[in-house]
Amino acid sequence: MTDVTWWRGAVIYQIYPRSFLDTNGDGVGDLPGIIERLDYVATLGVDAIWIAPFFRSPMADFGYDIADYRDVDPLFGTLADFDRLLAKAHGLGLKVMIDQVLSHTSIEHSWFRESRQSRDNPRADWYVWADARPDGTPPNNWLSLFGGCAWQWEPRRGQYYLHNFLASQPDLNFHHPEVRVAVLDNVKFWLDRGVDGLRLDAINFCFHDRQLRDNPAKPPHERVGRGFSPDNPYAFQYHYYNNTQPENLVFLQELRALLDRYQDVAALGEISSEDSLATMAEYTSDHRLHMGYSFELLTDDFSAGYIRDTVRKLESQLHEGWPCWAISNHDVERVLSRWGNGDASAKLANLLTAMVCSLRGSVCVYQGEELALTEAEVPYESLRDPYGIAFWPQFKGRDGCRTPMPWNDDVHAGFSHGTPWLPLPEEHRALAVTRQEADPHSVLNGFRSFMQWRKKQPALCLGDIRFLDTEEPVLAFTRSLDDETVLVVFNLANRAVDVGLPVPDRVQLLQGHGLSQGRIVGDRMLLPSHSVLFARVN
DSSP states (O other): OOSTTTTTTOEEEEEOGGGTOOSSSSSSOOHHHHHHHHHHHHHTTOSEEEEOOOEEOOOTTTTSSOSEEEEEOTTTOOHHHHHHHHHHHHHTTOEEEEEEOOSBOOTTSHHHHHHTTOSSSTTTTSBOEEOOOTTSOOSSOOBOTTSSBSEEEETTTTEEEEOSSOTTSOBBOTTSHHHHHHHHHHHHHHHHHTOOEEEETTGGGSOOOTTOOOOOBOOGGGOOOSSSOTTOGGGGBOOSSSSOOTHHHHHHHHHHHHHTTSTTOEEEEEOOSTTHHHHHHHHTSSSOOSEEEOSTTSSSOOOHHHHHHHHHHHHHHOSSOEEEEESOOTTSOOHHHHHHTTOOOHHHHHHHHHHHTTSSSEEEEETTGGGTOOOOOOOGGGOOOHHHHHHTTTOOTTGGGOSOOOOSSSTTTTSOSSOOSSOOOHHHHTTOHHHHHTOTTSHHHHHHHHHHHHTTOHHHHHOEEEEEOOOTTEEEEEEEETTEEEEEEEEOSSSOEEEOOOOOSSEEEOOOSOSOBOEEETTEEEEOTTOEEEEEEO
16 A cells, blocks of 8 residues: 555554543543553554544533534643644554544534524524525424434524534534635645545535425334434434435545645545435535445444445445445444454454455444443433433434543553443453553454455455355355455354355465465365454456
């Protein structure tokens, strides 16, 4: 991978600042904590870090409700801390990506405080305002992803404002040209500071339908949500009008034009639409985003067929774009709990990492994946996520995947000298970094071994992908770059399998990746439980 395209095939390590390391004893992680642990991150063999929001915010949605895009919230530190973080990361060879939440702000943002005052102030049209219907009800049937109506009454103006998320997260009106200019100027502030990339939160939510048309109802059998509770009424509609509007494509080109003024900068868009794979393909074509990722592999469906069909479908639509895959993040249940079905073994954890890192594209790895952390059980009285509080007990929200990193097996796992903002489960202390560092067979050391090995396999980082048709539980494909082809076969099950794939005449098993390795006997491939076969085909 060259410096010009560092992001192609890159492994990006997601840091959730609140839960990484607390250095001042207030129970919340901070930027100095990230600085202190960057050496650890560098030893993982990843290429970049993505830092979730650390900007000034009332923290109603833990930083995704921004009150000032150009400053660090005192909870996390200062701008000087961020500059130190950036310098140290670059010194360690790590690229730095930051979250940019463009579609909405906090109600505490100065833009909204001005906009809400009247219908004729300079920023009156900077947000999505609409009159009530004759009976006083909201202007249409749009729903918030966090539950209930997506419209909030504002008595100062005598109008409703749109919020696709919390009522404290009003949506900006991207149809207004001054809004787009102001948003891009905020992005420029961080590009000028030296960041290497942007992770664009909910990027397909920037524009809304000008006519405010009702979303059509979705039949019950199609109410399968990705990234939100299946009990959420949000799943009752096709979201054709409150997001993913055609005008957004022009804005993405404007954003790309800004990014192209800087060297080696990349944009990764988070996309959740009615057809997220099609939107990923559209948003990464025609000089828009560099990469896109969706919730397609963040679901409960863990099968070779689902993974193969999902990636195949995207590949059939993706021409010039580049995908980015993730199997865990700060919004969904941790992958070992979601896909492990009670199995949280080291073999499965390392297999899942190898699987997602062998697909064509870049990869986002969520902090704690390298330790095989499972979803934490957070009691109701300790919940902090407004989403989980609203939908408890059917859905417990996102706190279970956001508990602090266990650095050692002390009472607060080395995360803080104070009381952590979320409780640390006992089982996570047993998986602490210090414990795993001392065990050559730990998940952590297996993760490091695989990442270092992968860097030496250009076909796995940058090659084309072609799937082979196999029965469950086997996932098989080839990755090809120039004159090199690597055959990749995964056994996703906790039992041995005998695979009848055609064995090429000249094949060389690849060693050194640190995973349980299958073997070839005649025209058969024998794969132990949760094992892989990597082979170079000549």
